[in-house]
Amino acid sequence: METIKTKAYGEIQVEKDTEIFFKREILGFEGFKYYYLIEMGDLPNFYWLQSKEEPELAFIVVNPRLFKPDYVLNIDASDLQLLELEDGEEIVDFVIVNIPEDVTKMTMNLLGPIVINANKRIGIQAISLSNDYGTKVPIFTNLESTENKGE
């Protein structure tokens, strides 16, 4: 095990050598090449994508199919090449979540999916080839806003 610094939980222990190398970095965050994928204990299916190099840099990611069952990962063959995918190796993909003040208005970015070769721990932010996928797709479509409801 090794100790890492995280934005959400401070110092935590993770398995050694479990960081993911981002061969193509997250757009706008070039230079940050290593991330840990950390389960959000209190929120099933959501993960922190925590920068190894900058503790204050972290994204929340989720499997988009949880909220959009017909979601299809459609990326360029050259992106798959970057992931060095070989027979028997597995891809896992996520999308980045944006959490505004009103959490019922959470959105996910389907246009720039995070794609990871789970075996080699290589990641990229890809660009979806599906034209109808936007960067601000609402996650909850059947929830009222807390603003209106006042809990």
Add this chain to the structure above:
Amino acid sequence: MLVLSRKEEESIIINDNIEIKIIGVKQDQVKIGIIAPKDVKIFRKEIYDEIQSANIAAASSTDKLADLAENIKDKLGKGGKSKKK
């Protein structure tokens, strides 16, 4: 930046295998044709900009997340349930 002047129907060749051709010029719009190998990715730059600003917004949206996590869990527990299998 390399700047070249081209007229309609004229082209630029990049790296021997990518041709960028000016198809037409109308008022403030230029129509460009691109012939490139299949493995060359071509996107409008706005796509990159859009993803980049979404990333930046998402990264800063995690600032106040510690207490929000509870709130979201609540939501999932209530209305979001039908979304799960």
